[in-house]
Amino acid sequence: MHKTIKELYKTIVVSIIYFLALVIVASVIHESGHAVAAVLIGVPVGEIQFSLRGLVPTTSIPPRFATSNLTIFHYAGGFTSGLILIIVYFLYWYKRYQKKPTQMNWCMGLATAAAVGIEIFEGYMEGLFNAAYMQYANSNSGSGIIFPVLYSLAVIGAFLIHRILFPYSKIKLTALV
Numbered sequence: 187m188h189k190t191i192k193e194l195y196k197t198i199v200v201s202i203i204y205f206l207a208l209v210i211v212a213s214v215i216h217e218s219g220h221a222v223a224a225v226l227i228g229v230p231v232g233e234i235q236f237s238l239r240g241l242v243p244t245t246s247i248p249p250r251f252a253t254s255n256l257t258i259f260h261y262a263g264g265f266t267s268g269l270i271l272i273i274v275y276f277l278y279w280y281k282r283y284q285k286k287p288t289q290m291n292w293c294m295g296l297a298t299a300a301a302v303g304i305e306i307f308e309g310y311m312e313g314l315f316n317a318a319y320m321q322y323a324n325s326n327s328g329s330g331i332i333f334p335v336l337y338s339l340a341v342i343g344a345f346l347i348h349r350i351l352f353p354y355s356k357i358k359l360t361a362l363v
Contacts, residue, residue: 194289201293208301212267213243216305219266220245223259227251260316264309271302280351287356296348303344307337 221234229247237244247259279295311319311333322333 197289197293200290201297204294205297205300208271208297212271212301212305215267215270216263216308217243217245219262219264220259222266223262224251227255227259256316257313261309261313264305264307264312266309268302268305268309271298271305274298275302283352283356287352289357292352292354292357295352296345299344299348300341303340304337307340311336 217236221231221236224234224245224247225231229251233248235246237246245263275295275298279291279298283291283295319333
């Protein structure tokens with residue numbers, strides 16, 4: 187097999203593994219953002235509960251806090267992880283790509299940008315449309331097409347921004363044949 191094709195396969199496999207790890211880390215940060223917000227609105231740390239709903243991690247607070255202003259609690263998860271991922275995107279992948287524009291750096295930046303898009307979207311939807319978001323998140327039937335479409339638009343938007351910031355033309359490609 188040609189060296190360039192091996193490099194391409196390696197880039198694809200490493201990028202997929204990186205993205206999956208990024209999703210796990212982003213989920214932990216996301217739920218931690220909710221937990222910090224809960225403490226800020228007065229929930230005792232010992233009463234914050236973390237659980238899994240299927241494969242989806244959740245943070246919940248006692249029902250007696252339902253009368254509190256939960257706006258910060260709802261927005262905090264996605265916006266916290268989105269902000270941290272934006273910092274990683276610019277301070278690490280953007281700088282690295284400027285110094286060494288490789289396919290690997292481009293793909294890793296893209297994976298990070300996609301995760302940013304997903305997390306910012308989640309923060310916005312959880313905050314602004316919390317009841318609809320929770321109904322979608324809690325449904326076992328996967329009812330409703332609007333959320334998957336909006337998730338896709340968030341990732342497409344992140345891809346377009348990434349294409350502008352990380353011009354693929356900077357990469358010096360060798361022939362694949």
